[in-house]
Amino acid sequence: MSNVVPTRELVRLQGLQVKVGQLLVKNKLSDMLKDDLSRLYEALELSVAKLDDLNLQGVPLDSIDSAEMRHDIRNAIGITKGYAELIKDTAEAPSATLSNLLDKIMLWSAKTISTLERTRRKQTDSSLFAMTAIKQQHPDHRGHILILDDEPANRELLSRHIQQLGLETFACATADEAYEVLRSNDIDLILLDLIMPGVSGHQVLADLKASQLWRAIPVIVISGMSDQDEVIKCIQAGADDYLQKPFNKVLLQARLHAGLDRKRWVDKERDLSNELEKSHRFIKNTFGRYLSTEIVSKLLDKPDGLDMGGQLQTVSILMADIRGFTTISESLPPQKVVKVLNNYLGTMADIIMAHDGTVDEFIGDAILALFGAPVAKADDSDRAIACALAMQAEMDAINERNIAEGLPSIRIGIGINTGEVVAGNIGSKKRAKYGVVGHAVNVTSRVEDQTQPGEILVAQSTLDHCSLSLQTGRELRLQPKGVKETISVTAINGIDSHVSNGDDSKNDSKNNAKNDAEHIKSNDTVSNDTRSNNKLANE
Amino acid sequence: MTRILLVEDNEMNRDMLTRRLERKGFTIEAAGDGEEALKKIAASQPDLVLMDMNLPILNGWATCRELRANPATESLPIIALTAHAMAEDEQKARAAGCNDYTTKPIDFPLLLAKIDNLLTA
Numbered sequence: 001m002s003n004v005v006p007t008r009e010l011v012r013l014q015g016l017q018v019k020v021g022q023l024l025v026k027n028k029l030s031d032m033l034k035d036d037l038s039r040l041y042e043a044l045e046l047s048v049a050k051l052d053d054l055n056l057q058g059v060p061l062d063s064i065d066s067a068e069m070r071h072d073i074r075n076a077i078g079i080t081k082g083y084a085e086l087i088k089d090t091a092e093a094p095s096a097t098l099s100n101l102l103d104k105i106m107l108w109s110a111k112t113i114s115t116l117e118r119t120r121r122k123q124t125d126s127s128l129f130a131m132t133a134i135k136q137q138h139p140d141h142r143g144h145i146l147i148l149d150d151e152p153a154n155r156e157l158l159s160r161h162i163q164q165l166g167l168e169t170f171a172c173a174t175a176d177e178a179y180e181v182l183r184s185n186d187i188d189l190i191l192l193d194l195i196m197p198g199v200s201g202h203q204v205l206a207d208l209k210a211s212q213l214w215r216a217i218p219v220i221v222i223s224g225m226s227d228q229d230e231v232i233k234c235i236q237a238g239a240d241d242y243l244q245k246p247f248n249k250v251l252l253q254a255r256l257h258a259g260l261d262r263k264r265w266v267d268k269e270r271d272l273s274n275e276l277e278k279s280h281r282f283i284k285n286t287f288g289r290y291l292s293t294e295i296v297s298k299l300l301d302k303p304d305g306l307d308m309g310g311q312l313q314t315v316s317i318l319m320a321d322i323r324g325f326t327t328i329s330e331s332l333p334p335q336k337v338v339k340v341l342n343n344y345l346g347t348m349a350d351i352i353m354a355h356d357g358t359v360d361e362f363i364g365d366a367i368l369a370l371f372g373a374p375v376a377k378a379d380d381s382d383r384a385i386a387c388a389l390a391m392q393a394e395m396d397a398i399n400e401r402n403i404a405e406g407l408p409s410i411r412i413g414i415g416i417n418t419g420e421v422v423a424g425n426i427g428s429k430k431r432a433k434y435g436v437v438g439h440a441v442n443v444t445s446r447v448e449d450q451t452q453p454g455e456i457l458v459a460q461s462t463l464d465h466c467s468l469s470l471q472t473g474r475e476l477r478l479q480p481k482g483v484k485e486t487i488s489v490t491a492i493n494g495i496d497s498h499v500s501n502g503d504d505s506k507n508d509s510k511n512n513a514k515n516d517a518e519h520i521k522s523n524d525t526v527s528n529d530t531r532s533n534n535k536l537a538n539e
Numbered sequence: 540m541t542r543i544l545l546v547e548d549n550e551m552n553r554d555m556l557t558r559r560l561e562r563k564g565f566t567i568e569a570a571g572d573g574e575e576a577l578k579k580i581a582a583s584q585p586d587l588v589l590m591d592m593n594l595p596i597l598n599g600w601a602t603c604r605e606l607r608a609n610p611a612t613e614s615l616p617i618i619a620l621t622a623h624a625m626a627e628d629e630q631k632a633r634a635a636g637c638n639d640y641t642t643k644p645i646d647f648p649l650l651l652a653k654i655d656n657l658l659t660a
Contacts, residue, residue: 036558075552079555082555250649250652
């Protein structure tokens with residue numbers, strides 16, 4: 001049922017078209033009927049042509065992506081159905097054959113339209129035929145109508161009418177009964193009598209509209225002829241429509257449909273916003289652990305949000321690892337190794353995120369962090385360097401904790417390099433991971449290999465992008481494998497200035513060349529913790 | 540005799556609806572686009588307008604707004620015929636000044652009820 005092949009629909013329709021053609025040729029018809037039938041024949045021809053197009057493209061009727069194509073088909077079938085109904089309504093003494101044929105065409109139209117709309121079930125049109133078809137296909141998709149009326153005869157009459165439309169009714173005599181039904185059922189629409197003993201219809205309406213849960217349920221007010229003013233009051237109080245006693249069946253039908261349509265839109269809107277929230281939650285869960293909140297919200301703000309299929313991007317890559325970790329891990333029981341790693345990696349991830357970096361990967365004791373992916377900023381290099389300094393500065397605290405817990409103290413080396421990489425979701429469809437690939441990653445690894453414990457080595461490519469005035473140490477030239485030119489690398493000991501105007505020290509260094517000796521220590525214990533600088537500046 | 544102007548660019552749709560409404564006793568005049576509709580409304584002053592929204596030259600929404608801006612037609616009943624039951628379509632039609640709307644394919648008894656409702660209001 002879910003995948004109707006157009007061929008079947010098409011064959012059936014062509015059969016119907018042929019029969020209409022036969023009737024036109026064989027039978028003696030009145031001029032009016034002949035004219036109507038020839039229009040119906042043309043409409044069938046149009047529908048056949050549209051379905052044939054669809055068939056050629058191999059698209060099932062319930063999964064047409066193109067709104068235009070769906071519109072064309074809906075239009076053709078709508079015209080077909082219209083002519084069939086017209087003839088059915090107005091033909092004088094139609095033959096049994098004609099009558100039968102028209103019924104088949106109307107049924108076919110209703111079914112086909114409901115298949116067509118199934119992709120967008122929540123937006124189904126308000127035609128009674130389509131409603132009936134939906135009811136047959138989705139037994140649980142019936143509209144649930146609550147009737148609140150104190151008069152038994154009215155309840156009875158309304159229930160009967162509404163049930164004839166294929167809808168389910170819940171008849172209540174008092175407001176309390178109605179609330180009970182509302183609490184335990186998913187109600188789509190409420191028919192509310194205004195004049196009732198006890199709690200008045202107005203009070204019920206006010207209660208409903210004040211309830212977070214029930215506010216969205218459309219309410220149709222039922223009133224006697226005399227209380228026009230009351231009706232106006234109710235509409236102002238949030239009722240959606242009104243019905244006058246005695247009931248007009250057609251009007252009741254029309255208003256029920258309109259109300260149910262409205263409810264479907266509300267449901268759809270709610271579904272959509274739930275979906276949106278779900279996808280936001282997904283993004284937060286997937287990336288939240290590795291990305292700063294700022295970057296996550298930036299991703300969520302972008303209309304094309306997660307289009308990270310692969311982009312050539314200039315990023316600053318930071319790699320850090322624990323020097324001599326293999327030796328440490330060999331001399332420790334596994335549980336302690338994990339504890340050392342968790343102490344270290346958790347703190348480092350926080351620092352990286354505080355500098356708007358992306359933790360791309362933890363590989364054992366090594367960290368690969370990115371500055372400039374997925375979101376590029378002007379100060380990517382500056383933040384990478386500031387982050388490295390903050391990481392080294394934090395090592396004292398980590399080691400204090402390690403020693404307190406009977407764990408060995410550790411020292412890390414950090415390498416930074418800047419270059420073009422391909423950034424995107426890499427991997428198979430099922431297991432994709434945001435990451436970067438490129439030569440620049442390998443170079444970073446070579447730079448990092450050269451570090452001594454406690455040292456930060458930064459490649460010239462990063463320094464070229466850097467606007468900070470830096471305290472530098474040794475300089476060396478590397479010749480990584482597979483690279484023709486040598487890479488010059490500089491040890492960084494600190495940032496040459498600190499905050500004077502409340503901005504991050506990294507943005508301000510050029511203007512403020514004042515050397516703050518307090519913040520520069522020896523090579524091993526670099527301590528220009530930009531975070532504590534920020535804190536001072538903000539105070 | 541109630542006179543209805545049917546504004547619809549699709550010839551088959553126009554013919555089908557015209558026949559159905561005429562057999563219910565309405566007098567139907569038809570227009571194929573918004574500009575033609577404005578001219579015919581000014582000339583013949585129909586009792587009610589049935590208007591498809593996706594029209595060439597001047598679309599249904601713009602046509603509606605023009606009718607509402609003109610004192611002579613500011614209260615002329617208009618029923619919008621929209622392609623699908625989308626909340627935004629109804630809101631758009633109502634915002635443009637339509638009194639009511641109905642979706643395609645047209646539920647004829649519903650359309651008749653809506654016409655009746657507007658004419659007796």
